[in-house]
Amino acid sequence: MTTIQQRQDEIIANIAQAAYKQPILSNGFLFEGDVRDNFYYASYLFAASVDSAITFEGDRVAAKAKAESVLLHLLQIQDQDPASSTYGHWPLNLRPSPQEASKNTLPVELMGSLMVYFAQRYQEQLSEALRVALETTLRHIYESNFYRKPLSSYGHHEAKYTAAKLIFGQRYGDAALVQDGYESLQLTRQRVTANGMTEYGGLPWFWHWVQAFTCAWQLIQDTEIRSELARMLDYLWSERATFYLGGAWVGPHARIWPHDMPKDTNVLHDYVQYGDFKLPTHMPRTEYAGFLAYEAPAQTIQTALERSSGPVEIKRQIPKQIGQAQHENDHLHSYVYITESFAMGGIWERIREFDNEQHRWDVAFPLDHVQGVNHGYFFHPDLEQPEGDLRHQSEYTEVLFHKQVIMASYDIPTGQPDYIKGCLPLGEWIETPNGLFGQIGNVYMAVYIQQAFKREVLEDRCFVTSQGSRNAVVVECIDQSQAELLEIRDVHHFAQLMNDKQPTYGATNTITYTSLLNQALLLSGDLAQGISKLIDGEVIDFTSYTVA
Structure with a gap:
């Protein structure tokens, strides 16, 4: 097992090598898209150039000169006019040119403090020009009072x-x-x-x-x-x-x-x-x-x-925040079921967070247990969703979480996209008209989809779409040790067993399903009829959800 310092040195070495190989643009920077990347990459390159304990394949003298050049260019484009409304700030991106790009409040928030750390850690190795430029820059940050x-x-x-x-x-x-x-x-x-x-x-x-x-x-x-x-x-x-x-x-x-x-x-x-x-x-x-x-x-x-040591359930209350309005006694509720091989769950309540980036539910796998993506989920896309983006979910979803089962219903009104989309990790998948049954690492995963669906196997994921203004998805996972207790031999046997366990979809957007643990789950997401979420006939007890 490596130490924290060894892992940090590995990161420094990798990023420094990338910075060393990255060509300098005609404007003197490494990147145009985000000014902060110039600071980060140049910092790593500088660190590798002056620390012989860090593995570095290149000319350390040239590397230090390159790092200092980028850093000097970066410091020069700070707004250093005390009378300016953007005093102390940098542009976020450098287009059409570093001098013409409009200043932004974001870069200094984190980068400013990190510059203090960099200046203090490497004060003995900095050139005089860079040391003076850094001190000037930091003084302007301090006097800008942005914080x-x-x-x-x-x-x-x-x-x-x-x-x-x-x-x-x-x-x-x-x-x-x-x-x-x-x-x-x-x-x-x-x-x-x-x-x-x-x-x-x-x-x-x-x-x-x-x-x-x-x-x-x-x-x-x-x-x-x-x-x-x-x-x-x-x-x-x-x-x-x-x-x-x-x-x-x-x-x-x-x-x-x-x-x-x-x-x-x-x-x-x-x-x-x-x-x-x-x-x-x-x-x-x-x-x-x-x-x-x-x-x-x-x-x-x-x-x-x-x-x-065994699965755990995490039940949390989360303070709700809409814009800047803080409601002390208004909470959301999150649920996660975690095993050593997978985790699944989500948040019960839909809320339109900043930029509509709330991610409602998924199944997650450890990074080294999969090839490609390590999350699987479905959602109804919001009207504002960019093409190809797997974020920005709509409000037309109801969910039920219980241990290794997730149920989601989609009641989509007229005028909204009449389909749902999903992403699944790569694995050995068996496709049937009513669902997908797969093995990802040592986990078996059943995915039932109410309406007809299309699966596309891409380089790092399976992409799934399903048409219909009323739809539903039910997901259940078990690991191999649990499967063995149920005498499940392989993914083909699992698919056969689970294909016979289809959920029942009711006329009012109702889903009923009996899990592999023989627990009866019911989700009814019909607003006109009232929303029901029952586990073995019992209403979910949110009083058991705590802050920590």
Whole structure:
């Protein structure tokens, strides 16, 4: 088993090598799409050029010169006019040119604090020109006061402002700013530990919480504040461990991007902390995982890594947030069933989160147990969904979760897309007119679809579509050890058994199904008739759902 430092060095080496090979554009940058990538990649290249302990195949002198050149170009395009409305900021993308691109408030939020870390860690190895440029830039960030905002939503933006208050307050001897940051940190920790995070499973923004507070923890010298930062990070890593399975983030998400679903690829911080899966070659969000590290408590790591003692059910209350309105007693409810081989569940309530990126339910597999995508799910697409995107779900869905079964009904009104779409991992699949029965790693998975469907096998996934304004999907999974107890011999035997266990679909969008555990499940999603969700005739007890 490798150490955290060894895994960080591996990340630095891989990204530095990519940066070394990446051609310099005519404008002096490595990338035009996101200015922050220039900072991240140049930082890694610089680190590899000055640290002989890091494996690097290239000329270290040339690598350092290249890294410093990119960093100098980056610092030069900061708005350094105190009279400007975008004082202290950078453009997000560099088109049509770095000088003409409009400034954006996002880059400095995280990158500003990380620049302090970079300047302090490598102060002895920096050239005089870069050292002076960095100090000038950091002074402008401090004087821009971008971080002086009150707490309101307790989200990832404010987490970064809080860390910046501490970091810049300490750097420039601003005791009042440090105290403001400390009070904001205390209020934030108290809020999330008492109520939970409104940004449940919000990727990649969760990692911005982790990076911002880890950066502060590594820089802050005040022992009292550092202890409070440690308590905040202990909470964050406990939250991550709860929904962790071999690099996968299981359960529902308030927000996702294409690199979060249907395959977890934003995994560098998980790799550094846990190291129980292979480091991928594709790293879409490099950020500062190779530099920042806070080792989670042993019990937290055990929660994440040791799933062999048996399945667990995680039932959570989540504070609801719509825009900036916080409702103290208004909660969503998430459910996840986790085994050592798969996890499944989701969120009971539909809510239109920011950019309509709520991910309602799925089945997740550990990264190293699959080839290609590691999540399987279906949904009805929203009218605003971009072509080819497997996000942006509509509101016309009802769900029922119970252990290794997920039931979803789709009652689609006129004027909406009259089909559902789905994504399944690659595996050995047996297709019948009423469903798909497959083996993914050591997991058997049954997928019943009410209406006729079409499956397309792609390079890294199976893509499924099914037409009809009324539709339903029922999913049940078992692992091989459980299958053996049921005397299931192989995937063909499983398919035969499950094909005889078809759900019953009623006239009012009702689904009834008896699971392999012989539990009777009923989902009726007809708004006119009232919505029923019953397990063995009992209504789901949401009073058992807790904050943590």
